[in-house]
Amino acid sequence: MSDTSNGLGSYAESDHGARSNDPVIEADVIVVGAGPAGSATATHLARHGLRVSLLEKSRFPREKVCGDGLTPRGTRQLIRLGIDTSEAAGWLHNKGLRIYGGERPFQLEWPDLADFPRYGLVRPRADFDQLLARHAVAAGASLYELSNVVEPIIDSGSQRIVGVRTKDGRRFTAPMVVAADGNSTRLSLTMGLNRREDRPMGVAVRTYYASPRHRDDYLESWLELWEGKPGKSALLPGYGWIFGMGDGTCNVGLGILNTSAAFGKTDYKDLLKRWLQNTPQDWGFRGENMITPVRGAALPMGFNRQPHYGRGLLLVGDAGGMINPFNGEGIAYALESAEIAAAAMTEAHQRGPGSPAAERALESYPTRLKAELGGYYTLGRTFVKLIGHPRVMRVCTTYGLPRRTLMRFTLKLLANLTDAHDGDAMDKLINSLSRIAPAA
Numbered sequence: 001m002s003d004t005s006n007g008l009g010s011y012a013e014s015d016h017g018a019r020s021n022d023p024v025i026e027a028d029v030i031v032v033g034a035g036p037a038g039s040a041t042a043t044h045l046a047r048h049g050l051r052v053s054l055l056e057k058s059r060f061p062r063e064k065v066c067g068d069g070l071t072p073r074g075t076r077q078l079i080r081l082g083i084d085t086s087e088a089a090g091w092l093h094n095k096g097l098r099i100y101g102g103e104r105p106f107q108l109e110w111p112d113l114a115d116f117p118r119y120g121l122v123r124p125r126a127d128f129d130q131l132l133a134r135h136a137v138a139a140g141a142s143l144y145e146l147s148n149v150v151e152p153i154i155d156s157g158s159q160r161i162v163g164v165r166t167k168d169g170r171r172f173t174a175p176m177v178v179a180a181d182g183n184s185t186r187l188s189l190t191m192g193l194n195r196r197e198d199r200p201m202g203v204a205v206r207t208y209y210a211s212p213r214h215r216d217d218y219l220e221s222w223l224e225l226w227e228g229k230p231g232k233s234a235l236l237p238g239y240g241w242i243f244g245m246g247d248g249t250c251n252v253g254l255g256i257l258n259t260s261a262a263f264g265k266t267d268y269k270d271l272l273k274r275w276l277q278n279t280p281q282d283w284g285f286r287g288e289n290m291i292t293p294v295r296g297a298a299l300p301m302g303f304n305r306q307p308h309y310g311r312g313l314l315l316v317g318d319a320g321g322m323i324n325p326f327n328g329e330g331i332a333y334a335l336e337s338a339e340i341a342a343a344a345m346t347e348a349h350q351r352g353p354g355s356p357a358a359e360r361a362l363e364s365y366p367t368r369l370k371a372e373l374g375g376y377y378t379l380g381r382t383f384v385k386l387i388g389h390p391r392v393m394r395v396c397t398t399y400g401l402p403r404r405t406l407m408r409f410t411l412k413l414l415a416n417l418t419d420a421h422d423g424d425a426m427d428k429l430i431n432s433l434s435r436i437a438p439a440a
């Protein structure tokens with residue numbers, strides 16, 4: 001082991017030639033994966049004085065396939081982490097959502113709320129994730145890059161996870177372990193936690209184009225993708241986005257839900273091309289302006305992997321299927337689950353790791369997650385089933401889009417942006433629906 005620095009500040013790095021008799025690295029918590037969920041978990045824990053080993057298989061900066069966009073819900077979490085989200089600090093701010101459903105766009109500002117800031121953000125993930133990892137290190141976490149976790153270390157008596165082993169043979173131990181290793185979450189799988197097939201799942205692809213539309217203070221969402229003239233040509237499956245990156249490029253992509261008949265049977269790259277071919281030539285979304293290959297990944301939604309706590313292991317972010325089924329947003333929920341998980345682990349640490357009282361604190365994590373998001377995600381699952389039928393979306397865009405009040409309500413519902421107390425009538429309705437819906 002050696003301490004070194006690569007722009008992330010002081011961090012511990014393996015020499016990658018570790019032998020099995022190398023010293024075991026002990027901590028209070030091991031966090032596997034330094035995406036938004038892992039780095040945020042590590043930051044919250046380190047701030048409370050816990051010793052954290054944050055293990056990441058790649059080296060920063062590294063690419064992550066994403067739309068790079070945050071609603072005010074994601075912004076709020078970054079502020080709670082103490083991150084400077086000003087434009088001077090390199091963030092591109094947006095003030096609302098532009099929605100295309102059919103021919104004409106419809107623009108709505110983010111709601112004016114007590115519980116959320118009124119701006120969203122855009123930042124490339126390579127940069128964003130490095131910034132969050134650096135933040136965790138600054139808070140006191142030990143980041144181990146190029147540390148690919150291959151298996152859990154299980155205590156033969158209790159059957160609890162008490163550590164992990166990396167591909168190069170190093171061993172890390174701790175009484176609490178966090179799976180923050182994204183949608184493929186090998187750690188959860190090796191602990192026997194498979195994905196729930198009854199939960200929504202999406203696939204999304206994206207690429208970057210050089211485009212004059214790169215400076216846009218609205219996120220843009222396409223509810224319908226037409227191959228030609230809207231209403232007169234083929235309606236393609238899926239939903240699209242165009243997010244200006246402010247650096248001469250746009251992040252452009254589309255997603256499809258597994259409730260759609262086209263899911264798994266479609267060439268997504270071709271679909272993207274067919275949709276974009278139909279956008280105005282001067283936007284620049286043509287082959288010659290494409291600056292990265294089209295890449296895709298899964299969108300695990302609506303708590304599609306559970307339990308979120310068991311046998312010493314907590315699941316945060318995509319590993320726990322936290323993506324919002326209404327809008328495909330994952331970063332905000334990765335950061336929220338991180339904060340809730342860290343609070344439970346801090347409490348458990350204070351009560352004495354391994355004690356029955358500590359166990360009760362850890363068990364509060366899934367309970368709190370369900371209380372915060374369970375009912376809302378149940379509504380989201382119904383929504384996903386409905387919009388799996390293209391005709392339902394057609395009716396919504398034809399009759400709903402022109403009605404501003406209805407669209408303001410829809411934006412609040414889809415982006416999960418309401419005030420918990422003293423909100424307006426829309427907030428009260430959405431909050432009541434989420435409360436009534438059974439959390440599961």
Ligand SMILES: Cc1cc2nc3c(=O)[nH]c(=O)nc-3n(C[C@H](O)[C@H](O)[C@H](O)COP(=O)(O)OP(=O)(O)OC[C@H]3O[C@@H](n4cnc5c(N)ncnc54)[C@H](O)[C@@H]3O)c2cc1C
Nearest residue numbers: 033035036037057066067068069149182204317318330331
């Ligand atoms: C095309 C696409 C577009 C999207 N657009 C948006 C968007 O605009 N806004 C939004 O909010 N969400 C978006 N999402 C969802 C968002 O990307 C995820 O929800 C978010 O990245 C989840 O964060 P995470 O930290 O849980 O996982 P990840 O970001 O996937 O991070 C997991 C980390 O774990 C590491 N890791 C994995 N396995 C191991 C291992 N064995 N050992 C050590 N480390 C490991 C990985 O290298 C990675 O750094 C999009 C997703 C896709 C696919």
